[in-house]
Amino acid sequence: xxxxxxxxLLGLHTIGAATLIALVGVIAYDVLGRLLFNRPFPxxxxxxxxxxxxxxxxxxxxxxxxxxxxxxxxxIDRVPPLLRQILEVLAWSIGGAIFLxxxxxxxxxxxxxxxxxxxxxxxxxxxxxxxxxxxxxxLWLAGAAVCIGFAVEALRGRVDSPSTSTH
Numbered sequence: 001x002x003x004x005x006x007x008x009l010l011g012l013h014t015i016g017a018a019t020l021i022a023l024v025g026v027i028a029y030d031v032l033g034r035l036l037f038n039r040p041f042p043x044x045x046x047x048x049x050x051x052x053x054x055x056x057x058x059x060x061x062x063x064x065x066x067x068x069x070x071x072x073x074x075x076i077d078r079v080p081p082l083l084r085q086i087l088e089v090l091a092w093s094i095g096g097a098i099f100l101x102x103x104x105x106x107x108x109x110x111x112x113x114x115x116x117x118x119x120x121x122x123x124x125x126x127x128x129x130x131x132x133x134x135x136x137x138x139l140w141l142a143g144a145a146v147c148i149g150f151a152v153e154a155l156r157g158r159v160d161s162p163s164t165s166t167h
Contacts, residue, residue, distance in 0.1 A: 009062040012142065016058030023051045043125030050120060050132045057139035061146045064095075088154035096147035102140040110134050 030044040063069055076084055110133035112118070118129040 006065065009065050009142070009146070012058045012139070013062035016055050019051055019055045019058060023048055023055070026051075043121065043127065046121040046125055046127045050127055053132065054135060054139075057136060057143065061139070061142045064143070064146045064150070085154055085157060089151050092147045092151035092154060096144045096151060099140045099144035099147060103137055103144065106133060106137055106140065110137055 026041065026044055026047050030041040034040040076087055079087070110130065113133050114130040119126040120129055120132075121127050
């Protein structure tokens, strides 16, 4: 893939790491507030549930690009190269299709959430839903793009798919 794409995916990964640090801070603040002052932070559930969704999909495209996804290769390492290529194309195509299904399924709820000013939470703490929903759409598109890119590379017979490269 192009170097600027790799940098963009690394940027998303870095934002995911910062999100993790922020979530740890929120949880620690909630626990300390609960233990020391009997006053937990009212938005912990909403922030952590939204943050975990973002964290997952912020880091997924970079993990795919770097070949850091969990893969069991005992089978694919033993098949002939042509079958391996076909399986790589098929696997990355299915991955891309799944991300695109997420986008299609998430589009209408994102639009409706924006129109209705939907929020997560209760009276004590409200978190607007539309930024999370639209961010997820963008991140799912990024995941689909990485999968489709690898499917095309595998179809061309190039060996820079993460299962066969040494990044």
